[in-house]
Amino acid sequence: xTKTWRLTRRKFLIGLGTLTGGVAVGLPLxxxxxxxxxxxxxxxxxxxxxxxGNDPLLWFQFTADNMLNIHMTKVxxxxxxHTALAQLAAEELEVPWDNVRVHQAGxxxxxxxxFGTAASASISGLYIPLxxxxxxxxxxxxxxxxxxxxxxxxxxxxVFTASxxxxxxxxxxxKLSLEWQAPEDDAPLKSISQFKLIxxxxxxxxxxxxxxxxxxxxxxxxxSNSTTYYGAIARPPVAGAQIDRVNNQTAKAMSDVISLVxxxxxxxxxxxxxxxxxxxxxxxDIDWIMPKLINDSDIDALLTPTSDNAAELKRVGNSSSAxxxxxxxxxxxxxxxxxxxxxxxxxxxxxxxxxxxMHVRTPTQFPSQTRSAxxxxxDMDENNVNVIPTHLGGGFGRRQRAESAVEAAILxxxxxxxxxxxxxxxxxxxxxxxxxxxxxxxxxxLNNKGQIDALEHRQSSGDVLFTEIPxxxxxxxxxxxxxxxxxxxxxxxxxxxxxxxRAKLPVDTSSWRGLxxxxxxxxxxxxxxxxxxxxxxxPLQFRLDHLSGEFGNLLRAALERVxxxxxxxxxxxxxxxxxxxxxxxxxxxxxxxxxxxIVNNNILVPKVWAVMDAGLVINPDGATNQVQxxxxxxxxxxxxxxxxxxxGRPSASNFGDYPLLRMDExxxxxxxxxxxxxxxxxxxxxxxxxIPAALANAIFAATGKRIRKLPLTI
Amino acid sequence: xxxxxxxxxxNIDQIDSNRKLLxxxxxxxxxxxxxxxxxxxxxxxxxxxxxxxxxxSCITPMSxxxxxxxxxxxxxxxxxxxxxxxxxxxxxxxxxxxxWCMSGQMMSATALLExxxxxxxxxxxxxxxxxxxxxxxxxxxxxxxERAAKLMP
Numbered sequence: 049x050t051k052t053w054r055l056t057r058r059k060f061l062i063g064l065g066t067l068t069g070g071v072a073v074g075l076p077l078x079x080x081x082x083x084x085x086x087x088x089x090x091x092x093x094x095x096x097x098x099x100x101g102n103d104p105l106l107w108f109q110f111t112a113d114n115m116l117n118i119h120m121t122k123v124x125x126x127x128x129x130h131t132a133l134a135q136l137a138a139e140e141l142e143v144p145w146d147n148v149r150v151h152q153a154g155x156x157x158x159x160x161x162x163f164g165t166a167a168s169a170s171i172s173g174l175y176i177p178l179x180x181x182x183x184x185x186x187x188x189x190x191x192x193x194x195x196x197x198x199x200x201x202x203x204x205x206x207v208f209t210a211s212x213x214x215x216x217x218x219x220x221x222x223k224l225s226l227e228w229q230a231p232e233d234d235a236p237l238k239s240i241s242q243f244k245l246i247x248x249x250x251x252x253x254x255x256x257x258x259x260x261x262x263x264x265x266x267x268x269x270x271x272s273n274s275t276t277y278y279g280a281i282a283r284p285p286v287a288g289a290q291i292d293r294v295n296n297q298t299a300k301a302m303s304d305v306i307s308l309v310x311x312x313x314x315x316x317x318x319x320x321x322x323x324x325x326x327x328x329x330x331x332x333d334i335d336w337i338m339p340k341l342i343n344d345s346d347i348d349a350l351l352t353p354t355s356d357n358a359a360e361l362k363r364v365g366n367s368s369s370a371x372x373x374x375x376x377x378x379x380x381x382x383x384x385x386x387x388x389x390x391x392x393x394x395x396x397x398x399x400x401x402x403x404x405x406m407h408v409r410t411p412t413q414f415p416s417q418t419r420s421a422x423x424x425x426x427d428m429d430e431n432n433v434n435v436i437p438t439h440l441g442g443g444f445g446r447r448q449r450a451e452s453a454v455e456a457a458i459l460x461x462x463x464x465x466x467x468x469x470x471x472x473x474x475x476x477x478x479x480x481x482x483x484x485x486x487x488x489x490x491x492x493x494l495n496n497k498g499q500i501d502a503l504e505h506r507q508s509s510g511d512v513l514f515t516e517i518p519x520x521x522x523x524x525x526x527x528x529x530x531x532x533x534x535x536x537x538x539x540x541x542x543x544x545x546x547x548x549x550r551a552k553l554p555v556d557t558s559s560w561r562g563l564x565x566x567x568x569x570x571x572x573x574x575x576x577x578x579x580x581x582x583x584x585x586x587p588l589q590f591r592l593d594h595l596s597g598e599f600g601n602l603l604r605a606a607l608e609r610v611x612x613x614x615x616x617x618x619x620x621x622x623x624x625x626x627x628x629x630x631x632x633x634x635x636x637x638x639x640x641x642x643x644x645x646i647v648n649n650n651i652l653v654p655k656v657w658a659v660m661d662a663g664l665v666i667n668p669d670g671a672t673n674q675v676q677x678x679x680x681x682x683x684x685x686x687x688x689x690x691x692x693x694x695x696g697r698p699s700a701s702n703f704g705d706y707p708l709l710r711m712d713e714x715x716x717x718x719x720x721x722x723x724x725x726x727x728x729x730x731x732x733x734x735x736x737x738x739i740p741a742a743l744a745n746a747i748f749a750a751t752g753k754r755i756r757k758l759p760l761t762i
Numbered sequence: 763x764x765x766x767x768x769x770x771x772x773n774i775d776q777i778d779s780n781r782k783l784l785x786x787x788x789x790x791x792x793x794x795x796x797x798x799x800x801x802x803x804x805x806x807x808x809x810x811x812x813x814x815x816x817x818x819s820c821i822t823p824m825s826x827x828x829x830x831x832x833x834x835x836x837x838x839x840x841x842x843x844x845x846x847x848x849x850x851x852x853x854x855x856x857x858x859x860x861x862w863c864m865s866g867q868m869m870s871a872t873a874l875l876e877x878x879x880x881x882x883x884x885x886x887x888x889x890x891x892x893x894x895x896x897x898x899x900x901x902x903x904x905x906x907x908e909r910a911a912k913l914m915p
Contacts, residue, residue, distance in 0.1 A: 126860030258861030261795025441862030680898025703804035714900035
């Protein structure tokens with residue numbers, strides 16, 4: 049499996065080389081400097097959004113009746129990206145919205161995205177490139193239509209009209225026999241005031257399909273021209289165990305078992321039904337070589353920050369001397385491991401066609417990397433592997449890898465049959481790639497005006513993105529930029545130090561919605577609230593007093609607006625209170641207020657208010673839906689979600705051990721998006737950040753109790 | 763055995779009576795609108811109606827289904843190409859994100875609205891509390907069920 053993440057690795061290496069400049073010539077600037085610059089770039093500049101290529105015909109295809117098919121590289125996992133990207137393209141192509149159809153591009157045909165769908169970066173990253181591709185194509189079509197009709201043309205509602213009243217549709221124009229050439233200079237893009245689709249809450253392109261039981265998810269996939277068979281895999285009792293010896297005599301004798309597949313460390317079955325395949329696996333007698341069985345205490349010991357594994361992320365002024373004071377305020381926070389638990393367990397359909405191409409329909413956020421993983425596992429050329437992402441029944445970062453794609457491909461190539469492999473919910477929990485646990489030690493000193501003079505945040509986290517990149521890049525970067533996401537406080541503080549400690553945990557941890565944003569914002573925004581109370585200042589006013597600069601002003605507007613909506617500070621006492629928190633996530637700022645009501649030591653949340661400035665918003669209703677969902681995610685983490693380890697196993701095997709937030713626990717909510725002419729920023733994750741801190745701050749307002757550990761309990 | 767699903771008779775040969783209704787619907791009959799989320803009755807993604815009652819098909823063995831039982835799945839919500847009021851309201855409110863839980867949500871909502879014509883918000887929260895939505899669309903689901911109540915004939 050060594051090739052699995054080669055593309056990612058190369059990308060991150062190039063990225064780091066570019067931003068540091070000095071890596072290849074012996075680190076003349078010194079490793080700490082390079083690391084701080086890397087942190088600055090990744091914290092503020094953002095993650096690569098992926099390439100789109102320069103061939104409009106890969107993306108855009110006009111069909112009979114003048115419809116436009118758009119072939120998307122980005123994967124739809126509920127975030128609404130297909131709708132918003134279609135708005136960008138249709139806007140510049142001047143295609144009526146009703147004529148737009150969206151398709152997911154497979155890796156064999158159509159555009160290939162070198163990155164993937166993650167980091168709330170699809171819209172911010174493709175806002176210019178996709179519009180430019182569409183505008184250039186429109187220019188090519190206009191030129192062709194003008195030549196064909198012999199005079200200048202105007203494009204309206206998908207039809208070119210010439211001054212002599214002759215017309216030609218976009219579709220007919222696209223099929224003219226010409227030598228098509230891309231324009232030498234880019235076509236002009238529309239200005240914001242010319243937008244007809246961008247900024248409008250167009251209905252989701254997938255909404256009707258999703259509500260009328262259409263087969264669109266990986267678990268729905270069946271071979272279109274042959275019987276589908278079902279695969280099951282022998283899964284170890286704990287992650288990391290390896291097969292020692294297999295006795296599959298009973299399975300061999302079972303009727304309706306079609307094929308038994310045994311490879312190094314892989315035992316699978318193909319059968320006529322899903323249940324028979326699973327029964328055949330259960331009938332096998334397998335000895336496993338067990339790894340060291342992990343317990344919470346092992347993880348906790350590794351997570352405790354020690355000074356010898358710290359990477360300095362940022363240094364302003366001299367916080368170490370300022371914090372060397374008897375008046376230093378110290379608080380420690382922690383967050384547990386958590387599960388992604390997308391509601392659709394992963395599954396994949398693999399099927400070889402007559403031309404020797406392996407087609408794999410799979411729920412992946414990273415189609416290119418999944419193609420490499422499949423090609424490597426079945427020893428085929430990548431050009432003969434077609435990974436076709438389906439709609440995802442939730443992604444949230446877990447679908448960075450699609451293990452079932454590899455499993456189905458192995459079973460399909462060994463059996464010569466179309467095979468569907470579906471994970472169970474128990475598989476999802478046992479082999480999840482968890483949100484890493486974190487610990488945070490924050491120190492501060494207030495000056496005689498009650499303002500923050502110095503602040504230090506030492507964070508310790510399991511890996512997030514370091515699990516995907518080679519050791520060398522990790523050692524250069526020093527800190528995991530997934531784990532540190534959101535650690536840089538939004539406030540102006542004269543002496544500030546940020547440190548990250550890498551805990552190499554014996555558990556598979558990876559991307560979870562917002563990566564480190566939730567944990568770091570929980571620590572930062574709880575601590576700010578503590579400082580405000582120690583300074584005898586209103587928590588809102590204390591925050592406003594520490595804001596300056598461009599993003600400070602954006603946050604000020606968001607905080608003031610949300611306070612106005614919630615009528616901050618509301619009623620306080622007798623178990624009732626409000627808490628406020630905010631964060632910046634790349635170019636997005638968000639402020640949120642949580643109302644809490646403590647009844648018999650139960651934490652009830654009747655209402656949440658949120659105000660977000662994410663630049664120009666392509667689809668306001670879709671962005672609002674993302675904020676609403678993130679509020680639920682934030683509350684679920686604040687109140688419920690935690691994974692512990694005992695004897696090598698996670699504490700959850702199904703939702704009975706890992707309850708999600710339910711509708712009767714969900715608050716009423718009011719969401720406001722601030723108007724902005726800034727370019728579009730991410731909307732899929734930022735709103736998750738402030739929620740746990742806002743709730744902890746509300747509990748403090750209501751009860752005087754400060755809770756510094758997630759999930760919050762009284 | 764014979765199954766009456768969405769007013770249509772399906773004949774099935776040799777079904778293991780321990781097999782769960784969910785997988786017979788999905789893998790044998792191609793009625794993939796009923797979704798799998800947990801296989802243990804926790805999440806509600808697999809909700810169908812048996813004789814009008816919302817039922818978890820993932821824990822319902824075929825042996826529990828009587829010959830005269832009527833089964834309704836999400837595929838049976840729309841009639842003659844007309845969307846059910848619950849589907850109309852969920853579209854109007856643009857409820858789904860990933861959408862995987864939506865069949866179960868709509869089946870629970872339909873069962874509620876067929877029994878309670880004018881449910882309060884508390885009625886809705888109580889009837890729908892065992893349907894998980896991992897994307898967190900609860901606010902819109904509640905609003906959509908209220909809207910559907912108004913659209914119901």
